[in-house]
Amino acid sequence: MTGACVRSYAHNGPVDVRASTSAHRKGSHVSDRHEQWGHSHEVRRHEHGHGHGHGHPGSRHPLRHRISHLLTPHSHETADKIDAALESSARGMRALWVSLAVLGATALAQGVVVVASGSVALLGDTVHNTADALTAVPLGIAFVLGRRAATRRFTYGYGRAEDLAGIAIVLTIAASAAFAGWAAVERLLAPRPVAHLPAVAAAALIGFAGNEWVARHRIRVGRSIGSAALIADGLHARTDGFTSLAVLLGAGGSTLGWEQADPVVGLAITAAIVLVLRDAAREVFRRVLDAVDPVLVDRAEQALAAVPGVRAVGELRLRWIGHRLRAEVAVVVDGEATVRQAHAVAVDAEHALLHAVPRLTAALVHADPEPAPGEPDPHRRLAHHAPA
Template identity: 25%
Template sequence: MSNSKLSLSAGIASVAVALTLVLLKFLALSVTGSLSVAASLADSAVDLMMSLIAALAIVYAARPADQDHPFGHNSAEDLAALTQALVITASALFIGWSAITRLRAPEPVSLGDEMIGTLVMLASILLTFLLVIWQSYVAKKTGNRVVAADRLHYIGDLLPSVGAIIALQASQRFGFSGLDSWIALLAALIMLKGALGIGKSAWDALMDREADPEVVSGIAEMTRGWPGVIGFHDLKTRTSGSRIFVHLHIELDGDQSLRQAHDIGASLRQAILSRWPEADVIIHKDVAAKDGRPGT
């Protein structure tokens, strides 16, 4: 199976699992009235949206550059991520406010059929775990960053599900229904923190923020020691979705042939791509100063 088909299979599996979890948790919420289950349901609903967008992003981002989009279509991932961050924030605020309201109520709110809720949450944990195993395999096999990011998100979702089970069992065995609101509040804070991280990354990419400093310094170090390169300057990077765009000027001996200069630039570009396959690299060749002064 090709890498693109493997990645798409992970996207389809993610959508199918997310839809199943939404239906199961909606059933659990309807019979228990648990806020921690509601928090987990909201998280799964967001997962469903994110999984749909991730699957579409895998297909859309794979499209080659065209006349209207000479740098490709990767920014669609960032626009989708920014939208996801806003939806997650709204869900977290709603769950948090509901938890605080219930905690301040004069009488504790009793939960419904905790056993059904517990069984549903156990099933959701099992489905999520199986999905994470498949996504881990696909991400390792293909190197697809969208699948890897989706995998990390589902790993983080295991905590609210486990918390919901603890809250349901505490209510059933000890009559401590207040724990449900506290776990829901914790889940809301985790969702809010995740939304801020996703939103910041998407915003940075849309604003053409420089690539990770380790990537920039790695490219600079590689260029500085490359055979035939006297110096370099104007190393510029930006990110778009899972892509890194690199523009670099290298300074070469002006007395060598055009073919020699081309071979130096081509070999350096290939080395950069080998280390960072998600990069799009453009290298400009300049004549070094006569005194051999290196570039910056």
């Protein structure tokens, strides 16, 4: 089979990415079950206070865990917001929109008190809650677009709409941080007393209660449908409630006669928003540039190397399209294998990838013949197309 090229096209039809052979559909279902198992494992980690990226023993030191989690920026990356269980569940999507309504109502109630009191600390918490609520809008739009079938113009589908949603989320967070910081600095330069301190304290408690309700609702629904993403979002809402309690501290300081307590707390809230912004911007920037976790590449290479008939693993590429991964890989097979035999190896290689890499839904496998002594490189005729 010298010079032969064999490709495995699971879910890779030129127009409809959902079209595939029955064998490939079976492989996809196996992959979905593997992905759901992976997320269920992540759910258990979150339930025990060991969620991805946190690593704090919440079961033994819940207060320390919450404080540490509060100081750790949490991701607004869209791929972390939607997982298999959430995507396939109407309850899960409904929980996101209910959370939007509750956080929006909370921010509206706080906004009324901001106008009456002039508290910049409460203003910072209000814009933070508003930004968190509004992030559900571009994410929801991207989710709806991402479910549309591929076309002859958008041959990979509309999954990259989630990258645009990520950019919109980053811009929203940046605007909220700039506004909150500007208001706090202005108040520091021109201090004035905060009016209606009891109302400010009540609004702070409303902010905490709203975030806590959203947290409990997301976690409860997330556990019910097995969505680690929704549970993680609930934990983030819970830690956001501590930002609202910081406003309560500012109100207490103002009550004791420290005029700068309110803008100082406002600056602290701004700093918290900036930390979230940094984390979100980094994730979105990486996603736009098709970055993936190197661990996934290692897992893919190891899985391919273990496939019978694969003599070596060549070029391997992974990329995100929405919240799903696609792979392109070249594997070396026996140079004397028939086309059918090489294709079987390619299918086995794809099957191994679907099991090994979470969220992988398609792989394009190119089979290269193992070179024989003195045989010219079959790809030599492509050399003049290589970038300079």
